[in-house]
Amino acid sequence: MALMIQTNCSACDACLSECPNQAITKGKPYVIDPAKCSECVGFFDEPQCVEMCPIRGCIVPDPAHPRAAA
Numbered sequence: 001m002a003l004m005i006q007t008n009c010s011a012c013d014a015c016l017s018e019c020p021n022q023a024i025t026k027g028k029p030y031v032i033d034p035a036k037c038s039e040c041v042g043f044f045d046e047p048q049c050v051e052m053c054p055i056r057g058c059i060v061p062d063p064a065h066p067r068a069a070a
């Protein structure tokens, strides 16, 4: 499971320090490492990068790394 950052990222830095897994790196757009992103499960109720991102819809589920079926 992982989220991904889309090209409308403004590189505002808000998400960078919020990730409990240090999964986010700077870039244009910023990049989430799918090997590190846990979608914040076990840390927070909601993905912290999504909570912090000022651009609605910028951070979305990565279709290449979906959540395991329940």
Ligand code: SF4
Pocket (backbone or CB within 6 Å): 002, 003, 018, 019, 020, 021, 022, 023, 024, 032, 036, 037, 038, 039, 040, 047, 048, 049, 050
């Ligand atoms: S969902 Fe959580 S673990 Fe994944 S990149 Fe965002 S803050 Fe980091």
Ligand code: SF4
Pocket (backbone or CB within 6 Å): 005, 008, 009, 010, 011, 012, 013, 014, 015, 016, 030, 049, 052, 053, 054, 055, 058, 059
């Ligand atoms: S909070 Fe959103 S806009 Fe800001 S750097 Fe992170 S993904 Fe980009």
